[in-house]
Amino acid sequence: MVSRAKIKELMNESACSHNKDKKKGEGCDMPKPGMAAGGCAFDGAQISLFPYADAVHLVHGPQTCLGASWETRETLSSYAGRNHTVMGFTTGITTNDVIFGGDKRLDASLAYIVEHYAPEAIFVYSTCVTAMVGDDIDMTCKLAQKAHNIPIVPVHAPGFVGGKNLGSRLAGEAVLEHLIGTKEPEFTTPYDINLIGDYNVTGDMWQYLPLFEKIGIRVLSSMSGDGRVGDIRTAHRAKLNVIVCAKSLVTLCRKMQERYDIPWISVSFYGKRDTTFAIMEIVNALGDATLIAKAKEILAEEESFLEEKLLPYKEMFAGKKAVLNTGGNKAWSIASGLQDLGIEVVATSIRKSTEDDIQKAREYLGENGILMRAPASEQAKVIDEKGAHILLAGGRSLYTAIKKKISFIDVNQEKKVSYGGYNGLLNLAEDLKYAFNNPVFANVCAPAPWEV
Amino acid sequence: MEAKKIKLSSQEHKPLQINPIKHSQPMGAALAFMGIKNCLPLMHGSQGCASYTKVLYTRHYNEPIPLYNTSVSDITAVFDGGDFSILMAIENITKKNTTLKPELIGLHTTGLTETKGDDVRSVGIHVEIPYCYVNTPDFEGGMESGWALTCKALILQHTFTCKDIKPKKLVLLPNVNIQPIEIEKLKECCTNLGFETFALPDLSTSLDGYLSEGQGKLATGGIAIEEIANLGDAQIVVSIGRSMKSAAEALLQKNEAIEHLHFNHLMGLEANDNFVASLMKMAQVTPYPLLKRWRGRLQDAMLDAHFLIGSSSFVVTGEPDMCVGICELLQSVGGTVYAVIATVYSPVLEEIKAENIFVGDLEDAKSYFQNADLVISNFHAERILHMQEKHTALVLRGFPNYEELGNQLKNDQLYEGSTYFLFEVANKLRELKYHG
Ligand code: SF4
Numbered sequence A: 001m002v003s004r005a006k007i008k009e010l011m012n013e014s015a016c017s018h019n020k021d022k023k024k025g026e027g028c029d030m031p032k033p034g035m036a037a038g039g040c041a042f043d044g045a046q047i048s049l050f051p052y053a054d055a056v057h058l059v060h061g062p063q064t065c066l067g068a069s070w071e072t073r074e075t076l077s078s079y080a081g082r083n084h085t086v087m088g089f090t091t092g093i094t095t096n097d098v099i100f101g102g103d104k105r106l107d108a109s110l111a112y113i114v115e116h117y118a119p120e121a122i123f124v125y126s127t128c129v130t131a132m133v134g135d136d137i138d139m140t141c142k143l144a145q146k147a148h149n150i151p152i153v154p155v156h157a158p159g160f161v162g163g164k165n166l167g168s169r170l171a172g173e174a175v176l177e178h179l180i181g182t183k184e185p186e187f188t189t190p191y192d193i194n195l196i197g198d199y200n201v202t203g204d205m206w207q208y209l210p211l212f213e214k215i216g217i218r219v220l221s222s223m224s225g226d227g228r229v230g231d232i233r234t235a236h237r238a239k240l241n242v243i244v245c246a247k248s249l250v251t252l253c254r255k256m257q258e259r260y261d262i263p264w265i266s267v268s269f270y271g272k273r274d275t276t277f278a279i280m281e282i283v284n285a286l287g288d289a290t291l292i293a294k295a296k297e298i299l300a301e302e303e304s305f306l307e308e309k310l311l312p313y314k315e316m317f318a319g320k321k322a323v324l325n326t327g328g329n330k331a332w333s334i335a336s337g338l339q340d341l342g343i344e345v346v347a348t349s350i351r352k353s354t355e356d357d358i359q360k361a362r363e364y365l366g367e368n369g370i371l372m373r374a375p376a377s378e379q380a381k382v383i384d385e386k387g388a389h390i391l392l393a394g395g396r397s398l399y400t401a402i403k404k405k406i407s408f409i410d411v412n413q414e415k416k417v418s419y420g421g422y423n424g425l426l427n428l429a430e431d432l433k434y435a436f437n438n439p440v441f442a443n444v445c446a447p448a449p450w451e452v
Numbered sequence B: 001m002e003a004k005k006i007k008l009s010s011q012e013h014k015p016l017q018i019n020p021i022k023h024s025q026p027m028g029a030a031l032a033f034m035g036i037k038n039c040l041p042l043m044h045g046s047q048g049c050a051s052y053t054k055v056l057y058t059r060h061y062n063e064p065i066p067l068y069n070t071s072v073s074d075i076t077a078v079f080d081g082g083d084f085s086i087l088m089a090i091e092n093i094t095k096k097n098t099t100l101k102p103e104l105i106g107l108h109t110t111g112l113t114e115t116k117g118d119d120v121r122s123v124g125i126h127v128e129i130p131y132c133y134v135n136t137p138d139f140e141g142g143m144e145s146g147w148a149l150t151c152k153a154l155i156l157q158h159t160f161t162c163k164d165i166k167p168k169k170l171v172l173l174p175n176v177n178i179q180p181i182e183i184e185k186l187k188e189c190c191t192n193l194g195f196e197t198f199a200l201p202d203l204s205t206s207l208d209g210y211l212s213e214g215q216g217k218l219a220t221g222g223i224a225i226e227e228i229a230n231l232g233d234a235q236i237v238v239s240i241g242r243s244m245k246s247a248a249e250a251l252l253q254k255n256e257a258i259e260h261l262h263f264n265h266l267m268g269l270e271a272n273d274n275f276v277a278s279l280m281k282m283a284q285v286t287p288y289p290l291l292k293r294w295r296g297r298l299q300d301a302m303l304d305a306h307f308l309i310g311s312s313s314f315v316v317t318g319e320p321d322m323c324v325g326i327c328e329l330l331q332s333v334g335g336t337v338y339a340v341i342a343t344v345y346s347p348v349l350e351e352i353k354a355e356n357i358f359v360g361d362l363e364d365a366k367s368y369f370q371n372a373d374l375v376i377s378n379f380h381a382e383r384i385l386h387m388q389e390k391h392t393a394l395v396l397r398g399f400p401n402y403e404e405l406g407n408q409l410k411n412d413q414l415y416e417g418s419t420y421f422l423f424e425v426a427n428k429l430r431e432l433k434y435h436g
Helices: A004-011 A041-049 A063-067 A095-100 A103-117 A128-133 A137-148 A164-178 A204-215 A247-260 A271-286 A289-317 A330-340 A355-365 A375-386 A395-403 A421-437 B025-033 B047-061 B074-079 B083-096 B111-116 B120-126 B143-158 B180-192 B225-229 B242-254 B269-283 B289-310 B320-332 B347-351 B362-369 B380-387 B414-435
Strands: A055-060 A121-126 A152-155 A192-196 A218-223 A240-244 A264-267 A321-325 A344-349 A370-372 A390-393 A407-410 B039-044 B104-109 B131-134 B166-174 B196-199 B234-240 B259-263 B313-318 B336-342 B356-359 B374-377 B393-396
Touching (some): A041 A121, A041 A164, A041 A247, A063 B025, A095 A128, A103 A121, A103 A137, A121 A137, A137 A152, A204 A218, A204 A271, A240 A247, A247 A264, A289 A421, A321 A330, A321 A375, A330 A421, A344 A355, A370 A375, A375 A395, A390 A395, A395 A407, A407 A421, B025 B039, B025 B104, B025 B143, B039 B047, B039 B083, B074 B083, B104 B120, B104 B143, B120 B131, B131 B143, B143 B242, B166 B180, B166 B242, B180 B289, B234 B242, B242 B259, B242 B320, B269 B289, B269 B320, B269 B414, B320 B336, B320 B347, B320 B414, B336 B362, B362 B374, B393 B414
Parallel strands (some): A240 A264, A321 A344, A344 A370, B039 B104, B166 B196, B234 B259, B313 B336, B313 B374
16 A cells, blocks of 8 residues: 555655745645646656566556556657567456455466566556555565566555656655665666656657767666666666656655765756756766766767758748747746757746746746746737747647747647757757748638638 | 457456557546536546546547546545535636536546445535536446446436427437547438437537637537436437447436337448438438438449458457447448457447457457458557558557547448448558558
8 A cells, every 4th residue: 555654755855846835744735626637646657667668567457547548658669579668458457356356366467467478577556446445466566576586566656646746756666665776787887877757758868878878978777768677676886866857756866865875966858058968967977087078079079060950940940939838847948949949939838837947947038038827828918929930839729829820839749759859959940840831820710701 | 370269258358458448437428528518527536537538538539628527635535425526626627717607517437436435426416507427437337338328327317207209309329439520420310301309429519620719628519408408308219339228218218208219330231221211210201312322322332342341351349339330331241350359348249240259458359460451440459560460451440549630520320421431441451452
């Protein structure tokens, strides 16, 4: 079962900037009935662990939890074996299990998976119903681990304990408790890091990993983009933890610092400036003079290479203004990318942003930038006032864009290409080019014959 | 690879599902409520279930989805029997957005709140807006039953009992697989045959891919709650799909004099001939010109497509009510249905004539795919077929289809839709057979 004390501890995580203005002990609020939107804790846990392609992810619950969530994320993997991330596994419990408990079914499912799929490990996710019924998932996993001789990790993040963020933290707990430190790496280098919180969506990581390789930074393990369970077990031997745009995993890093004395830094790989900055932060933290010199040299080279490729786009985008309406770290990370392309970001949304995100947004947009607290009602006015040419927002805002006859990009839609690292900027530039040139936004709202 | 023989049974044949095709009851219920005008669909459970449901339909239909939830947490789960979270949710939602004027609260449960044993019925006494509750645990049934139960609950809880009959008033009860455009076509057909037609649920003006402002707050379905209240004087109720039979029976409880017509599906010549003949007889009318024209087109399409389809074998996966129609249509032009893999058990599956038919998942389906020329399945089959050495064609039907656009306008019903369907299948087979 999930312990209340554990949840409380995670809710009160001191490193979480949601908590800045709150009284001690208050932490993140429990959801108000009717007001909680977005994924549950289980969803968050799954997002954080699912990219381990060599493991099977078994959802112990009824149909809703997995039915709509498998094969929905573009978290790419280079794993040469059978890629389990594009598959869905669920015990799909029935009334019988609710009455008599689902442990037997879970046990039989684990045996089936080991026999037919021979994964490196199995993650078992509890969900609302199996947590409520009181299935002893810990015991079943422990016994099965002994019987099958592979790590079988219970993940206690049933949806009703909270939202995605909390779930992601609980996933971190599970990894810390059951995997990290259970295996020694074959060899180590002074430049070993763990990447935390990049899930390699559309291959984001592959945009910057080649740079790491050129410079000589070694990724010992990843939580969890293109990750392997075998590697995360050795994570305790890394010299540095690097969190990529994922505040929810700060707790994990803080605990690893306490336990294994591994320092951590938080970076982002969106846009040119952020990518350069991120890599310099990493090499500086590793603190090796030759590594730092090498990084500087390579980054300078890569940057000038990129600048050259960006030139035609910059010409094309000169004088263009954008309004950005999206949540969390995207509010500034995409802004940074747009600015790298020479587009002026005149406004961004800070609805539901943390203090850190708001500060960053202010930093990136400058004094004249508008930080919208209620973007849904503000953005139309801002577009008029500032004479913006493009709106980057979620699908619900499309109507605003076509009414204003300006271009639109749905930033929340599942992307197929990555905007990360240096090269991702070129992908973003391409998408922007098509958006600016597409006449559809002006054409679609022509008045109907019966309106003129 | 030899495919494993699995028997048709309501009992599972293995302890887990791998690459599931089954969807949950709450998801079906939520969709049904979206077919009611100004309904506020409210899922009673933790936030995640509603979020997943929203994602599924948003990506399937490319439309904003009006769906709320009661945000049950582990704390409220312990002290609250449902009253608190349901009533607070309604208050919070309507207070936050005062322009929201729901005409119905469509409350449906989830596995969690069923396990807790919440009494969602009695909460209704305290709700001032018309209220409909449905028990839809996701450890029972599936999407098809969730939709059907909701339809039945709407009738049982909201339709007045009645003794009179209004001649030529017709109620259509479509199953969950029938897409928005298909409901529109069905209504249009009945109207053209002289009936005043109502569909319950009616998605024809909801999720139908229509550009307008401020979508996604309340359901924009085509039937209003007062209309549901007054369905009791219909002359005929037409249930389409085995899952909808009990909803039709619920309406008969309201008025014994209503005539019930049942059709397992409306695909292919025979089913539609029966449908049209029954309605013509009831209305004492002759067919309208376009109906005759479409029947002729379907006959022609059957002959055009018979060679390609008649020399091919098929695997169909999905909800039972969808599978039965597709199979009969394919078989009517000589297609060999090699296997049907259904999401859940339904008695209608016993009526399908196929070499293999059982309840399962895509792990089970995989070995059957290898022996088929064409697979009809949801988008999850796409990746599996890509990894397969043998080329097998694919026609996407059923939930979810995250990849293709325009799912709401796919039309497989009546003479007209069946014609399009045959051509789509035959054209896919042509690509496969003549161009590898
Ligand atoms: S809220 Fe609970 S039951 Fe719903 S999807 Fe999340 S874990 Fe599953």
